[in-house]
Amino acid sequence: MVDLHSLPKGSQPANALRNNGPDHLVLERLKLRELAEGWPSYRDACEWENFQSIFHPGAYVFTTWSGRVLATDFIEASKAGMDRGAFIMHRCHGLTTDINQEGTRAVTKMKATITQRFEIDGCEIDVECDCRFCFFFEKVEGRWGAHFVRHWYEKDKVIPANPARFPRIDDAKLQQYPPGYKYLAYFQEATMGVKVLTDMPGHRRHVSTQNLEKHDLLYWQAKDWLEGRNLDI
Numbered sequence: 001m002v003d004l005h006s007l008p009k010g011s012q013p014a015n016a017l018r019n020n021g022p023d024h025l026v027l028e029r030l031k032l033r034e035l036a037e038g039w040p041s042y043r044d045a046c047e048w049e050n051f052q053s054i055f056h057p058g059a060y061v062f063t064t065w066s067g068r069v070l071a072t073d074f075i076e077a078s079k080a081g082m083d084r085g086a087f088i089m090h091r092c093h094g095l096t097t098d099i100n101q102e103g104t105r106a107v108t109k110m111k112a113t114i115t116q117r118f119e120i121d122g123c124e125i126d127v128e129c130d131c132r133f134c135f136f137f138e139k140v141e142g143r144w145g146a147h148f149v150r151h152w153y154e155k156d157k158v159i160p161a162n163p164a165r166f167p168r169i170d171d172a173k174l175q176q177y178p179p180g181y182k183y184l185a186y187f188q189e190a191t192m193g194v195k196v197l198t199d200m201p202g203h204r205r206h207v208s209t210q211n212l213e214k215h216d217l218l219y220w221q222a223k224d225w226l227e228g229r230n231l232d233i
Contacts, residue, residue, distance in 0.1 A: 002207050011219040013226040016098040016107075028106070029097045031144055036108045036135050039149070040090030046082075048075050056138065056145035060233070064153065064181055065194045071149075086192055087117040095133075100226050106144075107222040108135040118187045121167040129156035129184045134218055136225050136233070148233045150218055153180040153211070154203040158187075178202060178211045 017025055035054050042051035055071040062068050066077055081088075095110035110133040118125050136148040160166045169186070177185040180202040188196050201218045202211030221233055 002204070002212065004205050004207075007204070007219055008216045011216070011223055013098055013100075013107075013223045016100055016226045018096055018098045021099075025099055025101075025103055028103050028139075028144075029099060032097045032099070032106055032108045032135070032137055033095055035137070035144060035146070036095055036110045036133065037092055039110075039133065040092055040112060043078065044089045046079075048079075051075060054146055055149075056140060056147055059145070059147050059149070061149045062151065062200070064185060064196045064200060065188050065192060067197055071146075081192065084192070085119075089115050089117075091115065098222070098226055100228075104139045105226055105228065106135075106137040107225055108137060109133065110135070114184070116184065116188070117161075118191055120187065120191060123165040123167045124161035125167060125187075126159045126161065127156060127183045127187055128159060129181050130154050131181075134222065136222070136231070148231070150201065150233065152201045152203065152215060152218065153178070153184075156181050156183045158183050178209065179206050180211055 038050060038054050052071065052075065059071040060068055061071050061074045066074055069077065091113045093111040093113070095108055097106050097108040099106040112131055112133055114129040114131055116127050118127065131154055132152040134150045134152065135146045137144050137146055174182055174186050177196070178198050178200065181200065185196040185198070188194060199210045199214055201214040202209060204212065204215060206212045206215070221231055225231055
């Protein structure tokens with residue numbers, strides 16, 4: 001039985017700092033917070049040049065609808081999706097950063113809500129997915145940037161814009177999607193012409209699913225990153 005109250009034993013980076021610590025690392029963590037919060041701030045406002053500044057060249061991002069793509073290709077796919085009517089926004093709720101003592105590598109975890117507006121069966125709805133972004137940062141030649149950005153998809157729901165109108169949902173089909181983002185996946189596939197990935201990291205409570213396996217794997221990858229190992233996530 002999975003222990004819902006703890007992470008996999010040994011998966012926390014032993015030599016990384018996160019709270020308090022020396023003043024110079026507090027400043028570095030503030031820089032990383034600014035970069036992480038740039039994802040929703042820049043992407044939602046179509047500030048693409050600013051969005052690109054979050055990443056190092058060759059960086060990869062992962063989302064339910066895009067899969068693993070270069071950050072530059074994600075920007076172009078986002079533009080194309082917007083042209084087809086996709087309307088995705090985000091809210092930030094807080095973050096923390098694990099940083100190595102040398103101040104050269106860090107993993108920033110940002111709690112956020114992904115909110116996507118859909119119009120289906122003549123009804124407008126918002127699907128909101130509580131998630132955590134996971135940024136793999138490195139300082140190269142004095143500049144911080146992300147090499148990889150992943151998410152934990154934890155819980156989602158549907159909110160009708162007009163409570164009097166709600167679309168029909170095929171419950172049998174809905175249950176085929178992962179528990180952490182089943183409504184998001186359902187409506188993304190129904191409206192965006194994409195095949196949503198079903199093995200994205202979920203929550204620790206998603207027992208007996210590949211989403212729990214990927215949840216734990218992402219923690220192990222974060223530890224490896226902070227301990228200096230090179231990864232291809």
